[in-house]
Amino acid sequence: MSDYAFYLWGSYSVTFLLLFLEIFFLLKRKRETKA
Amino acid sequence: MSWFWYASPQTFYPLAGRMAPWFAGAALLLAVGGLYVGLFVAPTDAQQGEVYRVIYIHVPAAWMSMFIYVVMAGWAALGLAFNTRLSGMMASALAPTGALFTFIALWTGSLWGRPTWGTYWVWDARLTSELILLFLYLGFIALQAAIYDPRRADRAGALLAIVGAVNIPIIHYSVVWWNTLHQGASVSVTRAPTMAAQMLTGMLLMALAFWMYTIAVTLVRVRCIIREREG
8 A cells, every 4th residue: 555655645635625625615605695 | 397497597596505415415425435435345456456446536537527518518508599597507507516527537547647557647548638628627617707798608608518518429439449548448338347346336436426516516506606696
């Protein structure tokens, strides 16, 4: 696993970071449109 | 009740609000199941070792990148044909998530390619056509943002989305039509899969999770667009 850790966790971490950011900015937009 | 009842933004708005949490919950449950099977149950690949586990996000993200574009182009075509307001809104709501999954497919494919192929990137037909898909999404978003009148932006974006749809079969068949470094499909509806059952289960669970996620965020985003445009 250690030989490939950078490639494997580099894939999973960036994917879930991007999905988290999409949800964060979407909820921010939702709050702003309701204001 | 006629389904056309929900073709109006005002009637679709409350329905989208009621559906979104259910799809979000389904996405979360399926993702937990898919990650558990993919990371803890599925065996190590005999040739690639542990790095093959990138496929549990790479393949579902690549599928979603193409599927979302087809749905987006379909909504755009409906909008052009019937001049319905909700169609343009749905196309606009789908584009950011489609672009996101296209980037994820390219990013994870690149990180899988380095230890497997020996390179992060190669200009073969599959990778290049997927990169063009990302540019099509970004072009659609930029074009809509550049036009002040939303209905004109919808029509201009619809033309781009429909013309760009020609890229989808090119992506899908690129590994058949050309001699590519990217391997052919391991999963097909016309023949048995060429991978272990646990690997396939993990991948399908993650694909369903991404699908439910896409529906949930699209419903929330289209509600934002309805409020922004129609108050």
